[in-house]
Amino acid sequence: xxxxxxxxxxxxxxxxxxxxxxxxxxxxxxxxxxxxxxxxxxxxxxxxxxxxxxxxxxxxxxxxxxxxxxxxxxxxxxxxxxxxxxxxxxxxxxxxxxxxxxxxxxxxxxxxxxxxxxxxxxxxxxxxxxxxxxxxxxxxxxxxxxxxxxxxxxxxxxxxxxxxxxxxxxxxxxxxxxxxxxxxxxxxxxxxxx
Amino acid sequence: xxxxxxxxxxxxxxxxxxxxxxxxxxxxxxxxxxxxxxxxxxxxxxxxxxxxxxxxxxxxxxxxxxxxxxxxxxxxxxxxxxxxxxxxxxxxxxxxxxxxxxxxxxxxxxxxxxxxxxxxxxxxxxxxxxxxxxxxxxxxxxxxxxxxxxxxxxxx
Numbered sequence: 001x002x003x004x005x006x007x008x009x010x011x012x013x014x015x016x017x018x019x020x021x022x023x024x025x026x027x028x029x030x031x032x033x034x035x036x037x038x039x040x041x042x043x044x045x046x047x048x049x050x051x052x053x054x055x056x057x058x059x060x061x062x063x064x065x066x067x068x069x070x071x072x073x074x075x076x077x078x079x080x081x082x083x084x085x086x087x088x089x090x091x092x093x094x095x096x097x098x099x100x101x102x103x104x105x106x107x108x109x110x111x112x113x114x115x116x117x118x119x120x121x122x123x124x125x126x127x128x129x130x131x132x133x134x135x136x137x138x139x140x141x142x143x144x145x146x147x148x149x150x151x152x153x154x155x156x157x158x159x160x161x162x163x164x165x166x167x168x169x170x171x172x173x174x175x176x177x178x179x180x181x182x183x184x185x186x187x188x189x190x191x192x193x194x
Numbered sequence: 195x196x197x198x199x200x201x202x203x204x205x206x207x208x209x210x211x212x213x214x215x216x217x218x219x220x221x222x223x224x225x226x227x228x229x230x231x232x233x234x235x236x237x238x239x240x241x242x243x244x245x246x247x248x249x250x251x252x253x254x255x256x257x258x259x260x261x262x263x264x265x266x267x268x269x270x271x272x273x274x275x276x277x278x279x280x281x282x283x284x285x286x287x288x289x290x291x292x293x294x295x296x297x298x299x300x301x302x303x304x305x306x307x308x309x310x311x312x313x314x315x316x317x318x319x320x321x322x323x324x325x326x327x328x329x330x331x332x333x334x335x336x337x338x339x340x341x342x343x344x345x346x347x348x349x350x
Contacts, residue, residue: 051317055270059320064274068327071278076330080274083323090316 051091053158059087060147060154081146088147088154089139095161096135102168103128124167131160207249207257211242216261221280222272223305223325224287225265230308232258238311262310270321277328278335285332292336299329 068080106124134156141150219225233240240258241251249257272280285295299305305325309318 051314055317055320058271058273061273067273067275068331071275071335072327072331073334076327076334079330080327083327087316087320087323090319094316 051094053162056091056154056158059084059091060151062148062151065148084147085142088142092135092139092142092157095157096132096139099128099131099135099161099164102164103132106168120167124164127160127164127167131157131164134160203249203253204256204260207245207253208260210248211245211257211261214244216265219287221283222265222268223277223280224284226262226269227284227304227308229258229262229265230304230310233262235307259310263313266310266313266321270317272324274324274328274331277324278331281325281328281332292333296329296333296336 064080064084068077072080106121106128134153138150138153138157141153216225216228219228229240232242240255240262242254242258245254245257248254269277269280285292288295290298303322303326306322309321
């Protein structure tokens with residue numbers, strides 16, 4: 001009798017667990033659409049936030065430093081270094097923020113929709129981790145030694161961010177489907193600056 | 195494309211603008227300031243009488259907006275050395291007294307309002323920072339405070 005009760009209890013617990021799992025993986029249609037929209041916005045903002053590569057190169061161009069050091073008086077040289085330091089830190093903060101947003105999304109929702117493979121998820125996790133670490137190191141280097149302290153790290157951050165972005169994009173390719181939010185894909189909304 | 199005719203008109207108007215007006219302004223900085231000044235700050239719309247009479251107000255507005263963004267992108271890619279050169283040629287084109295020009299640009303910072311709409315805030319901050327530095331270097335070269343004294347000259 002005791003064995004029967006125990007078996008029944010185990011069965012009830014298992015059923016309850018299954019029910020909870022089923023509920024978690026089937027959010028409401030409205031909620032899903034909202035989450036997909038947010039996810040796509042996060043992905044888009046990461047791509048926009050990364051800035052074009054040529055602009056990043058311009059920000060960290062040694063050519064400007066050399067010219068300013070050779071042509072400008074001391075006060076202008078200090079102003080230049082301070083301005084570039086602020087821009088460099090703002091760029092690193094932006095990349096870091098965008099990557100954290102995307103990471104949050106992947107942790108929270110992506111696996112429910114994207115059917116990511118284990119290897120893709122592992123690769124993404126590794127890339128997220130290494131990118132965040134390099135961002136942190138770059139931030140410290142720029143703080144302590146100025147914007148031209150670690151050109152190698154700048155290249156690493158830019159390349160790794162681009163890589164994370166393309167892995168995410170390919171794993172979340174369904175987010176680019178126009179039907180999710182037709183208004184967002186209206187071509188007339190793009191290109192007009194007025 | 196939903197409006198092919200309208201789009202090609204915008205391209206024609208932009209080419210017209212480049213040929214007739216902007217070709218007299220070799221420096222992107224000059225073009226940026228000029229195109230920024232054709233925008234109504236209350237509505238964000240661009241106006242150009244000649245262009246509007248040849249095409250339409252809407253087409254002229256879009257063409258001006260496109261050329262404005264183009265000048266902005268070119269300026270973003272300019273090095274500090276190049277910007278100093280552009281500031282110099284801009285001052286010469288306005289025929290302002292250097293001291294008056296410096297005083298006005300330092301206090302009013304017109305390049306800040308000349309940035310096109312919907313541009314990336316970090317990119318426009320970078321541009322304004324570069325113009326500020328170029329202005330400071332130009333000032334030092336003009337008034338003999340540069341590191342290259344004596345005989346300091348503008349970059350060629």
